Amino acid sequence: MGQDSPWSFARLPDGCRIGIVGLGLMGGSLAAALRTRRPDLRLLGVARRPETLALAVEKGLVDGGSVSLAEAVPEVDVLVLAVPVRSIIGLVPEAATLLRDGALLTDLGSTKSAVVAAMTASPAAGHCVGGHPMCGRELHGLEAAQADLYVGATWALCPTATSDEPSLMLAAGLARAAGAVPMLIEPDRHDAIVARTSHLPYAVAASLVRAVAAVVPDGELQALSAGGYRDTTRLAASDCDMMLDILLTNRQHVLSALADMAGQIGELIRVLERADEVELRRFLEQARHERRLK
Amino acid sequence: MGQDSPWSFARLPDGCRIGIVGLGLMGGSLAAALRTRRPDLRLLGVARRPETLALAVEKGLVDGGSVSLAEAVPEVDVLVLAVPVRSIIGLVPEAATLLRDGALLTDLGSTKSAVVAAMTASPAAGHCVGGHPMCGRELHGLEAAQADLYVGATWALCPTATSDEPSLMLAAGLARAAGAVPMLIEPDRHDAIVARTSHLPYAVAASLVRAVAAVVPDGELQALSAGGYRDTTRLAASDCDMMLDILLTNRQHVLSALADMAGQIGELIRVLERADEVELRRFLEQARHERRLK
Known part of the structure; x- marks a missing residue:
């Protein structure tokens, strides 16, 4: 996915609805980045604790949200799992099942083989693409979130059994909307x-x-x-x-x-x-x- | 040597003449620091290559200098060896012998036992104190020198057989003149x-x-x-x-x-x-x- 690849023109559709599960450093920074760079997007947060959700709304990082995956997933075009890797793997089956037709399920986890295996094993109404933006900080939590965390970072994308060109394009569009550079790569590599x-x-x-x-x-x-x-x-x-x-x-x-x-x-x-x-x-x-x- | 120790008041005498052997990152930064913070001091550079010396003079980092240790040492009150550790050890015998009565020989080397052993073994007209400012950069050479390199850094001082209170005070004064914090410590520790x-x-x-x-x-x-x-x-x-x-x-x-x-x-x-x-x-x-x- 070089500068001259089709991925470098990928763009999230106007008004696209993005759900972000987990509002820590990575999820919170993604919300902040999308809010700043693409104010037309509708952002929904999903957090375990209502206080985290309330804080994200108060900071203006998300338009709203839920503490329930079942409530949030049918409302979005793109669902991003932004929790630790083993929690991602635990959430994938339910999240994949809840997806709307044609919606994208992706993640921000730092390892990809186990996540892609879980995505490939889950029957999905939508499409799954593994994701890993190569950035981070040693701080954590919503308080450490920053809108420019993803700028210039490589964002690895790993295809699954349910990936197709439109869903890969959507995932690349998400990466680019955050300021990152998408790169297609096999999960084991x-x-x-x-x-x-x-x-x-x-x-x-x-x-x-x-x-x-x-x-x-x-x-x-x-x-x-x-x-x-x-x-x-x-x-x-x-x-x-x-x-x-x-x-x-x-x-x-x-x-x-x-x-x-x-x-x-x-x-x-x-x-x-x-x-x-x-x-x-x-x-x-x-x-x-x-x-x-x- | 805490904030309340006598060392925290150590001060190089006005107009003190300082010789710096080696005008790389450490020696060049020391010259720049002293020039900025103590314009009354007289700074002499000693370098192997005349071009380095000429550049240091041109940049205004030293008042003059020499490519000859024998020529420079008798002219200074404090001689600082700012070359790699094994070069310091090689220079100590000649430098110690050339010292004026009451002058100080010290160094900026990162290891101290071998340097202090060499200083202790050399008959000196003056006094030797080992020194190690805890700072640095991965860049090297005079071009990388910066006047604030030493600010706030611990500057370890290791006594030798010829150290006495006035010479330790002079070494602590040098550290403080560069913006560092002197700390007395045994070389092996x-x-x-x-x-x-x-x-x-x-x-x-x-x-x-x-x-x-x-x-x-x-x-x-x-x-x-x-x-x-x-x-x-x-x-x-x-x-x-x-x-x-x-x-x-x-x-x-x-x-x-x-x-x-x-x-x-x-x-x-x-x-x-x-x-x-x-x-x-x-x-x-x-x-x-x-x-x-x-």
Whole structure:
């Protein structure tokens, strides 16, 4: 889906009705983005807690909503599941069944194989397309929502058994309405890549915090650390519910990535134990070269 | 050296002459900081390449300088070695011998035991104090210098056999003149802590880049990665000469930190292999809790 693909012209129809299930960081930011960029859309929120819904209405992020999926789904043209991955998987069967004819069910989950499998297994009156916008923050909740969260981000789209060209076009239109760049990709390929580019960095940040905290007292950590520690460990502050679901639904790819990471650390240990300056320089320079591509 | 210690009032004497050996990111930023904050000081640069010296003079960062240590050292009250750690160790004997009576020799190196050992072993007419300001960037060279690099940073000071109260006060005054906060600490304690808070994050970032680059093609890395990958790997772009010296002069502490990191990754692999949700949550929540202290 490059600049010259048909997807780059995808556009949500005027007045399209969008339901967003889950009004945390991702769902709340999506509402804020659509509100700002496409004021013609009608936005419905679905939240477990009535207070969250009331706050979203009060902030003007949604036009209204419901705490009931059964009440909300028949009212929308596009339903977006914006909850942790295992909750998405739990909601898919009911949501798919409730869809209007021709409506789209999609999601914002960070892993795609398990979600796409659930979507493919659910008989749907409408059409299902898996989605994953590549953005986020270590903060969470509606209070952390921001209208520009999706701007410029890649938004992966994974076809399911019920995807067709109009529903893929609708999903791409949603991504573009939020300011993101749609990209079609197979779910297993997606999961294999984000296991390295997203889930491994999180796992490494969490492991690093633990390796430091076990030895360095808080006071000295405050005094004797700088921006490097802060940046390298930032992801460790991510929402644990969200990350738990991600790691458990992408277990094999994450385990493979962790094994490679352990291999790299092991190689560095061997080179440093031998004080092998030539090999140490090669290790560091290769990493520096690869990092600077980005 | 808290807010209420005598060090927090340390001040470089008016018109003090400061020599800075090495006009890269750290030395250049120190010159810029002193120039901006203490225009009364006289700043002399020492660089290997005449072009670097000429550029520093042209930018107004130093009043003059030399490519010869022997020429510059007798002219200054404070000599700061701002080159990679093993170059510092190589320069200490000559620099210490050339010091005027009562002058201070200090440095900006990131590891302190080897530097302090070299300073203690060198007969000095003046006094030696090891120094390490806890700041930096992944960029390097005079072009990357910035006057506010040191502001608010902890500046570790490590006593040597020739340190006395006036020379420690002079070193603390230098730190404060750059906007940093002086902190007295034993060199081995310093090295053990920064092995975790600084050198390990760098080693982890470099290893992570390699674990990702080995599997994910460049194009997909660009499309399917976000701020998390960028931040977690930022340190991997650090200057390799500087980092090589750091790792080789703090080898035992870094090896111990890497062993603990490998242990944490190994624990995460075991928990994830068993899909043990309770233990996985505990692992992630402990990391999140520790990270949020910062």
